[in-house]
Amino acid sequence: MAKLQPVRGTHDLLPEQVRSHRYVEETARAVAERYCYAPIDTPIFEFTEVFVRTLGETSDVVSKEMYSFEDKGGDSITLRPEGTAGVVRAVISGGLAQELPLKYFYGGPMFRYERPQKGRQRQFHQIGAELLGVPEPTGDVEIIALGAHILEALGLQANTTLELNTLGDQASRTAYRDDLVAYLSRYRDDLSADSRERLGRNPLRILDSKDRTDREIVAGAPTFDDHLTPTAAEFFAAVCGGLDDLAIAYTLTPTLVRGLDYYCHTAFEFTTTELGAQGTVLAGGRYDGLMEIMGGPPTPGVGWAAGIERLAMMSHDAEPAPRPIALIPVGEEATVRAASLAYRLRRAGLIIDLAHRGNLSRRMKRANKHHARAAVLLGEDELQRQAATVRDLDSGEQTEVSLDDLEARLAAFR
RNA sequence: GUGGCUGUAGCUCAGGUGGUUAGAGCACCAGAUUGUGGAUCUGGGGGUCGGGGGUUCAAGUCCCCUCAGCCACCCCA
Numbered sequence: 001m002a003k004l005q006p007v008r009g010t011h012d013l014l015p016e017q018v019r020s021h022r023y024v025e026e027t028a029r030a031v032a033e034r035y036c037y038a039p040i041d042t043p044i045f046e047f048t049e050v051f052v053r054t055l056g057e058t059s060d061v062v063s064k065e066m067y068s069f070e071d072k073g074g075d076s077i078t079l080r081p082e083g084t085a086g087v088v089r090a091v092i093s094g095g096l097a098q099e100l101p102l103k104y105f106y107g108g109p110m111f112r113y114e115r116p117q118k119g120r121q122r123q124f125h126q127i128g129a130e131l132l133g134v135p136e137p138t139g140d141v142e143i144i145a146l147g148a149h150i151l152e153a154l155g156l157q158a159n160t161t162l163e164l165n166t167l168g169d170q171a172s173r174t175a176y177r178d179d180l181v182a183y184l185s186r187y188r189d190d191l192s193a194d195s196r197e198r199l200g201r202n203p204l205r206i207l208d209s210k211d212r213t214d215r216e217i218v219a220g221a222p223t224f225d226d227h228l229t230p231t232a233a234e235f236f237a238a239v240c241g242g243l244d245d246l247a248i249a250y251t252l253t254p255t256l257v258r259g260l261d262y263y264c265h266t267a268f269e270f271t272t273t274e275l276g277a278q279g280t281v282l283a284g285g286r287y288d289g290l291m292e293i294m295g296g297p298p299t300p301g302v303g304w305a306a307g308i309e310r311l312a313m314m315s316h317d318a319e320p321a322p323r324p325i326a327l328i329p330v331g332e333e334a335t336v337r338a339a340s341l342a343y344r345l346r347r348a349g350l351i352i353d354l355a356h357r358g359n360l361s362r363r364m365k366r367a368n369k370h371h372a373r374a375a376v377l378l379g380e381d382e383l384q385r386q387a388a389t390v391r392d393l394d395s396g397e398q399t400e401v402s403l404d405d406l407e408a409r410l411a412a413f414r
Numbered sequence: 415g416u417g418g419c420u421g422u423a424g425c426u427c428a429g430g431u432g433g434u435u436a437g438a439g440c441a442c443c444a445g446a447u448u449g450u451g452g453a454u455c456u457g458g459g460g461g462u463c464g465g466g467g468g469u470u471c472a473a474g475u476c477c478c479c480u481c482a483g484c485c486a487c488c489c490c491a
């Protein structure tokens with residue numbers, strides 16, 4: 001049992017799970033299409049530099065969660081831990097920034113070396129949307145609306161809450177950061193070990209610490225509101241106003257901070273209480289500086305990503321399994337004939353399940369288990385008459401049908 | 415990376431304080447039904463008790479290590 005295990009944090013997706021994943025992904029894709037977000041697929045690995053530059057050396061993802069390796073050419077390669085960096089890289093390397101604004105929707109596996117727990121795996125799947133080249137707050141509103149719309153389409157509207165915050169522009173951030181560090185430094189010794197560590201690298205993240213004393217200290221900390229530049233404040237007000245116009249409900253969460261360096265202005269998370277400690281279901285924000293950091297032309301962007309596993313855990317719907325027609329030969333000659341008949345019927349567009357083995361009773365049981373719509377019995381008698389018996393497995397009715405008419409008669413069971 | 419809980423058949427789980435050939439239900443296979451499913455009955459195959467080491471006359475049971483799962487911290491999707 002212990003001999004052949006999947007790598008820790010990875011899972012096989014059996015047909016049922018694949019169908020529920022697909023349901024999530026296809027539902028989202030259909031909604032994204034209405035917003036004119038075009039599909040894009042980037043490689044699942046990139047040069048390590050792509051992620052280090054964009055996510056920031058101090059981010060947790062880069063400092064401890066990346067699957068990196070050296071390839072045979074000596075290049076450092078990393079399995080993508082998130083989707084935005086790859087999409088932005090593609091835009092730059094493909095010269096796509098000529099045609100701004102760009103709207104992309106993507107989906108696929110991501111990799112993070114973390115300790116697995118509920119709603120968290122080392123290989124997991126995300127869907128995501130990116131809007132590039134729109135500096136206006138209407139872009140933020142659209143991208144959030146898209147996320148809300150998808151959650152609604154998945155029937156998860158009632159289970160999720162939209163939390164919203166602004167990280168301001170560069171000027172707001174540095175001013176706030178300085179003030180915050182000054183304040184927190186006074187309580188340095190009372191802070192948790194984790195937070196003391198963060199004080200130097202990423203002080204903003206102390207704001208959403210779960211440690212009790214940290215929270216008490218944070219409660220008295222200077223708030224970001226007071227440090228927002230007029231431009232940043234105005235921008236955020238426009239985003240909030242836009243959401244109000246669409247009647248999309250949100251909660252302002254001043255402690256909401258994004259873990260990745262490239263975010264600015266709007267930060268948002270759709271959260272749930274249904275998934276234990278992993279409450280975030282769909283999250284993102286604005287990343288105006290990202291293109292430039294990567295060496296592209298200065299281009300604003302907003303986007304989000306959502307975890308397919310997490311969405312699938314909450315939505316109990318799945319793509320329905322197709323209902324086949326079971327082709328059941330009886331006897332040697334019929335068995336030989338069945339192969340070509342199955343081929344013929346499949347080419348006519350029918351879903352044919354051919355079991356290859358077992359007696360009639362056995363195969364009928366299988367047909368039933370596979371939820372077959374009908375069974376086509378092909379025996380010696382029928383063959384002599386160039387016919388087959390067609391049984392409706394829902395009603396139990398059965399009739400003999402000429403082989404020539406089979407396609408036409410089976411069309412009723414599609 | 416840190417901590418807690420768990421690990422017996424494909425799945426869900428029984429197996430008081432160590433004591434012969436490790437059980438059940440479901441699932442699977444076969445038969446009752448040599449050409450008729452969803453029901454029922456009968457029989458059958460499956461386990462190096464996660465792995466390794468140790469204590470013991472004797473270990474599924476006790477000890478150590480290791481791996482994995484779950485949950486939490488951290489962080490996030």
